[in-house]
Amino acid sequence: MTSAPPRILCVGTHHKTGTVWMRRVWREIGEALSIPFVPVHNPQNWTRIPTKGRVIVANWGARFAPDLFDTPEARFLHVIRDPRDVLISGARYHEDAPGRSERFLHKARADLGGLTYQQHLRSLPSRDDKLRFEMGEMHQRTLTEMLDWPYGHPRAFDVTFETLMADTSCETFAAALEFFGFDAPEVEVAQKIFFKHALFGGFSDKNSDGTTDRRLNAHVAPGAKRGWRQVFSAEIAEEYSVGFGAALVRLGYETDARAWCDAIAPKTAIPEPAHMVQPPLWGWRWGNGMTSVAAFATSPNVWEALGIRPARALRMIGMRRSGNHAIANWLQRNAERAVFLNNCRPTRDPLLSHNGIEVNGARFAGDPVEAAAEAGEGALLLVSYEDTIHQRFVTKDNLSGPYNSANFSAELLIYRSFLNWSASLLKKLQRNESYRAADRMAVAARAVATYGDLLVEVLEAPQDGRVAICYDAWAQDELYRARLLSDLGLSLRDNSLGDVQPYGGGSSFQDGATDPAELQPSARWREMARDPEYQALLQVAALDRAFMDRVDALFPADAALMARLPDLPALDVEADL
Numbered sequence: 035m036t037s038a039p040p041r042i043l044c045v046g047t048h049h050k051t052g053t054v055w056m057r058r059v060w061r062e063i064g065e066a067l068s069i070p071f072v073p074v075h076n077p078q079n080w081t082r083i084p085t086k087g088r089v090i091v092a093n094w095g096a097r098f099a100p101d102l103f104d105t106p107e108a109r110f111l112h113v114i115r116d117p118r119d120v121l122i123s124g125a126r127y128h129e130d131a132p133g134r135s136e137r138f139l140h141k142a143r144a145d146l147g148g149l150t151y152q153q154h155l156r157s158l159p160s161r162d163d164k165l166r167f168e169m170g171e172m173h174q175r176t177l178t179e180m181l182d183w184p185y186g187h188p189r190a191f192d193v194t195f196e197t198l199m200a201d202t203s204c205e206t207f208a209a210a211l212e213f214f215g216f217d218a219p220e221v222e223v224a225q226k227i228f229f230k231h232a233l234f235g236g237f238s239d240k241n242s243d244g245t246t247d248r249r250l251n252a253h254v255a256p257g258a259k260r261g262w263r264q265v266f267s268a269e270i271a272e273e274y275s276v277g278f279g280a281a282l283v284r285l286g287y288e289t290d291a292r293a294w295c296d297a298i299a300p301k302t303a304i305p306e307p308a309h310m311v312q313p314p315l316w317g318w319r320w321g322n323g324m325t326s327v328a329a330f331a332t333s334p335n336v337w338e339a340l341g342i343r344p345a346r347a348l349r350m351i352g353m354r355r356s357g358n359h360a361i362a363n364w365l366q367r368n369a370e371r372a373v374f375l376n377n378c379r380p381t382r383d384p385l386l387s388h389n390g391i392e393v394n395g396a397r398f399a400g401d402p403v404e405a406a407a408e409a410g411e412g413a414l415l416l417v418s419y420e421d422t423i424h425q426r427f428v429t430k431d432n433l434s435g436p437y438n439s440a441n442f443s444a445e446l447l448i449y450r451s452f453l454n455w456s457a458s459l460l461k462k463l464q465r466n467e468s469y470r471a472a473d474r475m476a477v478a479a480r481a482v483a484t485y486g487d488l489l490v491e492v493l494e495a496p497q498d499g500r501v502a503i504c505y506d507a508w509a510q511d512e513l514y515r516a517r518l519l520s521d522l523g524l525s526l527r528d529n530s531l532g533d534v535q536p537y538g539g540g541s542s543f544q545d546g547a548t549d550p551a552e553l554q555p556s557a558r559w560r561e562m563a564r565d566p567e568y569q570a571l572l573q574v575a576a577l578d579r580a581f582m583d584r585v586d587a588l589f590p591a592d593a594a595l596m597a598r599l600p601d602l603p604a605l606d607v608e609a610d611l
Contacts, residue, residue: 038106040215041088043069046096046183049176050123051115052195053094054494058231061580063224064090074098095179108189109214114180115195116287117173117278118262124176125168127496129155137590138172156517165270169277177281204229263297271295336441337415339385342406344373344415346523347441349434351419352448353485355458357505360532361448362416366395367528368519369414373405377420383435384417414524417442423487444522449485449492450505452585453559453592456482456575460568461558471567482575489584504588572596 045060047053057073064071073092074080080099083089091098102108128151131139139152146154151171158164185192191213197206204225211221266274272295275282279291288294335343348365352358359376366372372394379387391398391405398405406413417434424433424445432438439445449455459481463474495502501521507514515529562568575581576596586593 040107040109040213042083042102042105042108043088043090043214044098044102044108044110045090045092046098046110047094047113048096048115048120048179049094049172050120050127051113052198054497055231056113057092057094058490059228060090060092062227062231066223066227067220096183097179103184103187103189106189110187110190111210111214112183112190112192113195113198114183114192114285116262117177117180117281117285118266118274118287120176121165121168121173121274122262122265123496124172125155125164128152128168128172129164130496130502156513161265162267162270165266166273169274177278180285181281202232266298268295268298268300271298336437339403340373340406340415341403342409342411342413345412346443347415347417348444348446348522349417349419349439349442350446350448351422351424351433351488352446352505353450353455353459353481353488354420355455355462356448356450357509358418358420358448361446361503361505361508362392362418363395363532364515364528365414365416365522365524366392367532368524368526370525370527371409371413372416373402373409373413374416374418375402376418378417378434380419380422380426380433381435384437387435388417421481421484423484423491425487425491445500447488447492447495447500447502448505449488449502449588451589451592452485452575453572453589453595454506455485456571457558457562457568460565460571461562464567474567475571478571479574482571482581486578486581486584489588493584493587 045056047056061071063069069088069090070084071090071092072083073094074082075093077093077097077099080091080102083091091102096112098110103110128136128139131152140150142148142150143154149157155164155167158167183192184190191210193206193210201207207228208221208225211224216224272292275292275295279288282288282294283291337344337347350358350362352361362374362376366374372392374392374395375384375388375390376392377389378384379389385402388402391400391402393405393408398408400408406415419433422433434441450458456478460474460478463469463477466474469477491498491500492502501518503518508518509531512529516526519526519529559568582593582596585596
């Protein structure tokens with residue numbers, strides 16, 4: 035190996051091989067050690083790399099310019115994952131990917147009869163059909179990228195996702211850091227960052243004093259530990275061995291292209307869809323320590339203090355002005371009976387610290403026990419939080435005090451497109467006559483920071499087993515709503531948008547509106563486009579590179595408009611209609 039000191043530190047992953055994880059880890063390492071972090075999407079653009087000083091260069095398809103491999107001062111960290119787990123993770127993600135985070139999912143294709151990739155995937159009747167389609171599409175591309183890597187290159191450190199998942203001592207990651215030329219103090223700093231964001235899940239959930247480390251439990255990656263064994267049918271295994279068995283051997287995951295198929299256990303038949311809505315097809319959908327809806331009903335009654343045994347309990351978080359109450363009302367309308375504890379106080383017992391109660395969608399004046407008695411045995415329990423995120427409570431009291439994630443059937447993340455959410459928030463603040471402009475901007479700026487952190491959780495939701503609900507899609511797409519109900523184990527009873535909820539004074543823009551058909555939640559930014567306070571808020575947000583990366587991943591149209599802010603005094607509404 036050359037003696038040239040490492041300067042260009044290249045990090046390469048592939049689709050569904052821990053990309054979100056590695057992006058967060060290496061971006062934060064760069065910030066902590068003052069090393070520029072430069073994502074290079076097109077490998078031919080490697081000339082963007084600074085010619086002096088260390089730089090972290092990332093490509094999420096592990097595609098780097100050939101010249102880089104011939105550069106003595108370059109080092110490479112390359113992560114792969116068992117392709118079978120990549121397949122099931124990719125199919126699951128592509129079926130539910132929020133917004134337009136993956137552009138190829140949302141382009142109409144003539145070969146699919148005018149449907150998009152995602153629409154076609156959703157239309158397929160069985161899990162096996164979905165896996166077959168994914169195999170011939172994105173999975174083929176990802177596996178090709180994996181096989182194209184120059185394994186054995188003297189300046190490359192190759193590691194598997196599974197190894198990093200089990201690296202609770204951070205020894206493997208430390209070896210990679212030393213390979214990159216980090217000195218001892220830098221290794222220590224980077225190790226802490228790696229550990230903070232680790233996806234160890236069930237590998238290690240104890241602190242040194244023996245107490246439970248809730249942060250570790252909050253980062254389980256469904257399917258990470260040979261999830262394909264639970265998901266693959268015998269037929270899919272055989273088909274995979276024919277098409278990709280040789281690749282498994284070449285990548286070191288098997289010693290024989292087909293022998294592993296014999297270990298596949300017979301799968302229980304999936305029931306027919308109810309109410310014309312397809313049920314969840316992914317055996318590991320309810321990850322992160324959450325209990326499936328069916329199992330929850332027969333588990334010990336952790337909600338004994340409520341006086342009833344809920345059929346299911348849902349915990350939801352979301353920013354104000356993100357449609358939380360509209361979605362909460364919709365969930366109640368589609369449950370046979372329901373108790374809703376609104377806007378609970380973080381870290382406290384939600385039965386003792388809530389801001390209002392509803393029973394079956396109507397305001398209730400009593401306490402939670404009385405509300406539960408009114409709703410009856412087997413009711414849905416819905417617990418909501420506003421303007422907070424799970425990340426803030428991973429090293430102290432749980433978000434719900436005595437109740438942890440295992441006590442909820444599912445965790446819901448409610449989010450809305452940034453331009454429309456920020457416009458609604460600021461418009462609401464402007465209606466408060468006691469606020470000065472500086473007061474409004476201070477509140478809005480803090481909310482933007484929390485919103486950005488929530489987007490991180492949304493992006494990681496497929497890995498963490500949470501259910502992300504995009505209000506923009508929910509408000510516009512009846513099929514989107516129906517599929518969510520099915521995923522949450524609720525029957526489709528009323529899939530309308532319901533009435534405009536009165537919380538927070540109702541709509542920020544239309545006082546007294548009761549019919550959601552009167553609202554235009556996807557066009558709020560246009561109504562605020564020339565407001566100087568709104569422009570100032572967007573300018574501040576656009577300065578945060580990490581924040582803008584998150585917005586671009588979920589709402590690229592918003593990010594594209596905001597990218598023009600430095601050059602324009604105001605958004606041109608007419609030009610962007």
